[in-house]
Amino acid sequence: MAQHHKSIQQQLALQILLADRLVKSVKDLQPSKLDCSDLATLAAQLAHLLRSTARLVTSSSTTFYDRPLRSIFSNLSLNLERAQTLVRKCKQRSGILRQVFAITTAADVRKVSSLLESSIADIKWLLSVFVPDDNAGVNPSLPPIASNDPVLAWVWSNIATVHHSTQLKVRVDAANSLGSLAGDNDRNKKMIIEEDGIPPLLKLLKEGASPESQIAAAATLHALATDGEKISAFVRSMAIPTIVQVLNDSTSVVVRTNVINLLSKMAEIDPLVQEEFGRENVTRPIVTFLANDVVLDDIITTSGYQYHFNSSLSFNYKKETDVASPEEKLDLKISCARALWTLSKGSLSNTKKITETKALICLAKLIQHENQQLQINCLTTVTELTAVAESNAELRRQVFKPNLPAARTLLDQLLRVLNHEPNPELVVPAITTIGSLARTFPAKETRILGPLVSKLDNEVSDVTNETVMTLTKFVCPDNFNCVEHSKAILEFNGVPRIMGFLKSSDDIKIQVLGLKLLCYLALHVGNSNVLEEARVLSVIEGGARSVLTQYPDMRELFAKAMHHLNLYQPGVRTHKPAYVP
Secondary structure, rough: OOOOOOOOOHHHHHHHHHHHHHHHHHHHHOOOOOOOOOHHHHHHHHHHHHHHHHHHHHHOOOOOHHHHHHHHHHHHHHHHHHHHHHHHHOOOOOOOOOOOOOOOHHHHHHHHHHHHHHHHHHHHHHHHHHHOOOOOOOOOOOOOHHHHHHHHHHHHHHHHHHHOOHHHHHHHHHHHHHHHHHHHHHHHHHHHHOOOOHHHHHHHHHHOOOOHHHHHHHHHHHOOOOOOHHHHHHHHOOHHHHHHHHHHHHHHHHHHHHHHHHHHHHHOOOHHHHHHHHHOEEEEEHHHHHHHHOOHHHHHHHOOOOOOOOHHHOOOOOOOOOOHHHHHHHHHHHHHHHHHHHHHHHHOOOHHHHOOOOHHHHHHHHHHHHOOHHHHHHHHHHHHHHHHOOOOOHHHHHHHOOOHHHHHHHHHHHHHHHHHHOOHHHHHHHHHHHHHHHHHHHOOOOOHHHHHHHHHOOOOOOHHHOOOHHHHHHHOOOOHHHHHHHHHHOOOOHHHHHHHHHHHHOOOOHHHHHHHHHHHHHHHOOOHHHHHHHOOOHHHHHHHHOOOOHHHHHHHHHHHHHHHHHHHHHOOOOOOOOOOO
């Protein structure tokens, strides 16, 4: 451990001292002793190679990549000490301690010589990796120290090349090789990270020498970012500010896409990283990229609404200088939308940052005009933003009130999806979003509940299940307008559809969803003939008997609903006490 904390220069000085001392010790042997001259020759060769290594380290213009050197030194110290012990025994053979020490044989000398030869081969390999050779690329040979694990040598070679090569193409090839190794298995990923592979990749990404180099670095980092432990290594290497800086500086659409994919993956894996990206204001360039080529002025002009956050929209990123194809520009927008959803998921601070920009209007326009994956990603982003707002009244009031232009524009698109889109991947997040905003809609808002109720007839279970959960949010007692919303559901023929929903599945979880909705309707509009004609009381009683064993927390709600229905339906329960679970 102490050796690990020594600087590489200190370790080199120590190894040179040990090699010189071995040379001197061999020369001091009397001619009659066992021939150890080979040891002196090998030690002298080691000293020469170590001095060459020292010059290389000293002349390096950047921080020297020392992981392989430290590993080689660990073995070299042991080998030199073993050789020194052997020479010391040779000196003592004719002395009075002759009986104490084991008899030194030629086999012992050959064995120690072999160890020193291995160390020489390791250092030669090291020098071949670090000494610039613009045409050679990564050294394919295998040093003795990695003979039992060839991958280690490849990892060292590629990391060293990314770090030190003067040829950009060679560095890019090495970065791609690391990415290929990382893609093979998790062990390789861990090895690359443990051998300090992240810093040179971040350096290659940050330098911006070419789009190809940045893409190679970002792709390899993406392959390495697979769990929280690995993401922590990224954070320790200052990956977050580097990524944000690259986004601010890059002029390449493809580079931006790759870097945004990397940050999305990191933010999705680690909530702390998600928040740290927000503190670095990464949402600003992402929203700007997403809004590029999206016409927003018509909404602002027709609404007469001046955004109080206009100053936050003047993010001065560098315009693209490369020629990007429409497909590449679409990929960037898809990645931006996904990044906004991963950054906003469960994060109040990031959600506020995103909604302080023109993101909502931009998302609404893209939902309106785009299709497939971009449309899905934008809807998912809106779902995450509103999920955060659902639990924060201030955010709902400031951003998502239906009379605000951005919120109204978004609602128009949600309703369009609800009424006209057949794809469940679009319909489900639209329904979920409306549910998250259920407490923001006034009683006079009549456009929403009709389309929602109609979705109870949908053939896709995900759609009907989400619809029931969303309708429940409209009529739950926490919603100030729950009575008016309950009346609207009845007017849109919701009760027969809810009954059909209950009959369509034997899954108890699904039954609980529908029963909870019926209970709330019973509490708010229990005097309606619609409920009596649909025999809702009997359905709730039967449902209570079947689900209470697994959902005991529903007991009080069932009891209240049945009691309330009995107040208005006396003929149904004549001479029979109300069922109280």
